[in-house]
Amino acid sequence: MTNKPTIVKGTRDFSPMEMSKRNYIFKTIEDVYSLYGYQQIETPAIETLQTLMGKYGEEGDKLLFKVLNSGDFLRKVDDKELVERNTLKLASQLCEKGLRYDLTVPFARYVVMHHDELQFPFKRYQIQPVWRADRPQKGRYREFYQCDADVVGSDSLLNEVELMQIVDEVFQRFGVRVIIKINNRKILSGIAEMIGAADKIVDITVAIDKLDKIGLENVNQELANAGISPDAIEKLQPIISLQGTNDEKLNVIKNVLKDSQVGLKGVEEVAYILDVLKPMQLNNEIELDLTLARGLNYYTGAIFEVKAKDVSIGSITGGGRYDNLTGIFGKPGLSGVGISFGADRIYDVLNALDLYPKETTNSTQILFINFGEKETAYCLPLVNEARSHGVSAEMYPDAVKMKKQMSYANAKQIAFVAMAGENEMQENKITIKNMETGEQILVPISDFMDVFSEQRK
Amino acid sequence: MTNKPTIVKGTRDFSPMEMSKRNYIFKTIEDVYSLYGYQQIETPAIETLQTLMGKYGEEGDKLLFKVLNSGDFLRKVDDKELVERNTLKLASQLCEKGLRYDLTVPFARYVVMHHDELQFPFKRYQIQPVWRADRPQKGRYREFYQCDADVVGSDSLLNEVELMQIVDEVFQRFGVRVIIKINNRKILSGIAEMIGAADKIVDITVAIDKLDKIGLENVNQELANAGISPDAIEKLQPIISLQGTNDEKLNVIKNVLKDSQVGLKGVEEVAYILDVLKPMQLNNEIELDLTLARGLNYYTGAIFEVKAKDVSIGSITGGGRYDNLTGIFGKPGLSGVGISFGADRIYDVLNALDLYPKETTNSTQILFINFGEKETAYCLPLVNEARSHGVSAEMYPDAVKMKKQMSYANAKQIAFVAMAGENEMQENKITIKNMETGEQILVPISDFMDVFSEQRK
Numbered sequence: 001m002t003n004k005p006t007i008v009k010g011t012r013d014f015s016p017m018e019m020s021k022r023n024y025i026f027k028t029i030e031d032v033y034s035l036y037g038y039q040q041i042e043t044p045a046i047e048t049l050q051t052l053m054g055k056y057g058e059e060g061d062k063l064l065f066k067v068l069n070s071g072d073f074l075r076k077v078d079d080k081e082l083v084e085r086n087t088l089k090l091a092s093q094l095c096e097k098g099l100r101y102d103l104t105v106p107f108a109r110y111v112v113m114h115h116d117e118l119q120f121p122f123k124r125y126q127i128q129p130v131w132r133a134d135r136p137q138k139g140r141y142r143e144f145y146q147c148d149a150d151v152v153g154s155d156s157l158l159n160e161v162e163l164m165q166i167v168d169e170v171f172q173r174f175g176v177r178v179i180i181k182i183n184n185r186k187i188l189s190g191i192a193e194m195i196g197a198a199d200k201i202v203d204i205t206v207a208i209d210k211l212d213k214i215g216l217e218n219v220n221q222e223l224a225n226a227g228i229s230p231d232a233i234e235k236l237q238p239i240i241s242l243q244g245t246n247d248e249k250l251n252v253i254k255n256v257l258k259d260s261q262v263g264l265k266g267v268e269e270v271a272y273i274l275d276v277l278k279p280m281q282l283n284n285e286i287e288l289d290l291t292l293a294r295g296l297n298y299y300t301g302a303i304f305e306v307k308a309k310d311v312s313i314g315s316i317t318g319g320g321r322y323d324n325l326t327g328i329f330g331k332p333g334l335s336g337v338g339i340s341f342g343a344d345r346i347y348d349v350l351n352a353l354d355l356y357p358k359e360t361t362n363s364t365q366i367l368f369i370n371f372g373e374k375e376t377a378y379c380l381p382l383v384n385e386a387r388s389h390g391v392s393a394e395m396y397p398d399a400v401k402m403k404k405q406m407s408y409a410n411a412k413q414i415a416f417v418a419m420a421g422e423n424e425m426q427e428n429k430i431t432i433k434n435m436e437t438g439e440q441i442l443v444p445i446s447d448f449m450d451v452f453s454e455q456r457k
Numbered sequence: 458m459t460n461k462p463t464i465v466k467g468t469r470d471f472s473p474m475e476m477s478k479r480n481y482i483f484k485t486i487e488d489v490y491s492l493y494g495y496q497q498i499e500t501p502a503i504e505t506l507q508t509l510m511g512k513y514g515e516e517g518d519k520l521l522f523k524v525l526n527s528g529d530f531l532r533k534v535d536d537k538e539l540v541e542r543n544t545l546k547l548a549s550q551l552c553e554k555g556l557r558y559d560l561t562v563p564f565a566r567y568v569v570m571h572h573d574e575l576q577f578p579f580k581r582y583q584i585q586p587v588w589r590a591d592r593p594q595k596g597r598y599r600e601f602y603q604c605d606a607d608v609v610g611s612d613s614l615l616n617e618v619e620l621m622q623i624v625d626e627v628f629q630r631f632g633v634r635v636i637i638k639i640n641n642r643k644i645l646s647g648i649a650e651m652i653g654a655a656d657k658i659v660d661i662t663v664a665i666d667k668l669d670k671i672g673l674e675n676v677n678q679e680l681a682n683a684g685i686s687p688d689a690i691e692k693l694q695p696i697i698s699l700q701g702t703n704d705e706k707l708n709v710i711k712n713v714l715k716d717s718q719v720g721l722k723g724v725e726e727v728a729y730i731l732d733v734l735k736p737m738q739l740n741n742e743i744e745l746d747l748t749l750a751r752g753l754n755y756y757t758g759a760i761f762e763v764k765a766k767d768v769s770i771g772s773i774t775g776g777g778r779y780d781n782l783t784g785i786f787g788k789p790g791l792s793g794v795g796i797s798f799g800a801d802r803i804y805d806v807l808n809a810l811d812l813y814p815k816e817t818t819n820s821t822q823i824l825f826i827n828f829g830e831k832e833t834a835y836c837l838p839l840v841n842e843a844r845s846h847g848v849s850a851e852m853y854p855d856a857v858k859m860k861k862q863m864s865y866a867n868a869k870q871i872a873f874v875a876m877a878g879e880n881e882m883q884e885n886k887i888t889i890k891n892m893e894t895g896e897q898i899l900v901p902i903s904d905f906m907d908v909f910s911e912q913r914k
Binding site: 065087 | 472492499522539608
């Protein structure tokens, strides 16, 4: 029976210290979401495979964790099918359920199933783990949290404006300097149209998206490999290498796209969003970045991405507008726009920049030393008094050596220790020790709470 | 591609209103845990089947959700094994991972794996979902939250005392009147020993546990069916039907168990816990209940269970002491004691008694009506001003009919609505409407925040 336990690769335990930091991140994001009128929902970790399959592309289907049916899971499979070993087909016979892969598809399901109870526009946020059967590697987990906010049922660009404000506010609260990059899928479509390769839009966006990583020459090579004509690639050059302020960029693009209706619509949308944001004086810079495509096929309007200025770590937040989110579930015509904060990377950024507020580690504030039964009985009313004042307090449960109790206090970073031995008890007093300064004071137990409160300041 | 989506049976979506209530429950429990020096950890949803299997009995193994291996999951199985259709064996070949079934076994794994980083006694709490492949039925879910606190690495009964205080405090904060029932496994062992049926302890506790449900006669019948002799059943009678105060009960039991060392140890433990608690004057009654066994085999000392006094719903919290928690993972000698709040039942109890605080539903506090682009530009600085004062505020994103915007405010229970049309704009003013009273006031925009703050009081 005895075995040395292991943890599933790509999953993590979170210690009290890590939890404090993670909770700080989640709480900060939640507070800002609430401030903007977003409301929290939760959906189950387990969804039907019918809900999940076919939503994330072929690769995504493979990365879904599938849950084996209960009971006789071979019920629906005959021997012939078994020995044929068509794993893809068999998987869907052995499993009806899977673990959610993101929060967007479950949200779409939620909106369709609860459509009649919801008030639109529906602004929801959701902070829950998702699972991906990825090959685990540094910084890539099989179980990780997403922190999403989406508005569904409103085409207004004010939603995009608001999401940019949210991003700005969240990172302002974290104390992290970021660049918020925006783009618009319609501009990308316009570009594809303009160079006569509208069917190649996916290839073009994927290639352009790599500019930062592989450089212009390789992007051009990739475009050529994708079957884009030399002429079209030539036309793309000024767009890919566009420089200047947002207004300057917009002017150039507007001119290049003057014959593309959809392209001009994209320019207009970006211009509107930047225009409304201008008087708001965000703390962080917003940059129109035409190379931003996020590889995702379902964005139809705005595309966002956030990078930390002082840590090199890739995108720490992203999002965009997707029309027809719920169409896959038979409810067409609902447009959505949303963002997703990458909690794990933000965690790393805050660690790298040492930006966690000092109070984040909220441990016990006072430990009462246990000298034995009599002493314990003497102290317990004070422990309770501290708690009734909202002070996190502990009585060490065992009457072990003082040294062990003190090292417990140190390890838990408990700021104060209280002791009452025979002397203190005779005088109805207690000793309070400041663990940081080493200072000790002896106080009457009736003054304990007052003196302790004074000491903590 | 279009399909009408469904949710997995036994799982649930939580709406914003439900989330507010659930968060209130979790937050209350968390606050009290923290006050007592417990620290939060989290473990992954997915554990290895090696960690999970064999820990919950045969029935439990069947109720584990197993996760299909990725890639070629048939790799380790030959054709012969496949067509043999030994589902139990095949499941363990097709799956290496499963979803956690409770928080205790993952906690034991955590303690063993992180043993050297931990400071003992280690007081941790953990609030996470667990999964069970149970047949779904009313009030029984396949995915539900547990809210556990455990101390590991201390034999002191002060831990039991503290857990009773925590239970008392949590339900006091909820405003729910409860009876805290306690018992001790050692007393039950003593009883079995005393009637000469020590090997029948499980049968006896299971039968006694049913007293409330099936009555004395059926319990006796069940004991007889389990092979307990008529003589022994006779000896059990005064114990099963014991009445009186805790002290009276303890005296009777002490006398009955005078020849059982383990039994007397149990009596002593209960007496100590009740004794230390006495001067603390808990808000709720603690009752020694010898019929309490909780069906679980792994408790070795104290056993707790909490019932609501004003709602009939079964146990809403439970726990106890288990020696050698981590022995299954090769680390013997660590004793643990813990409790688990049943969030779903507490949710039902608070609903039944209408005990949620009014502020629980924290929605948007003010909605700005959207009359068009100009009006929006006029209002946005005020929306931002409200948010910068910590007031949750929304601008309706679309310039749709006033009626629709008002019904949005009503549905979201937004207390105030702000409006600025042409008249207001000309005068640099804005109208604030109290949605409850219907009262409207016109204020200069420079006074907006002051007046609004005044109105909200």
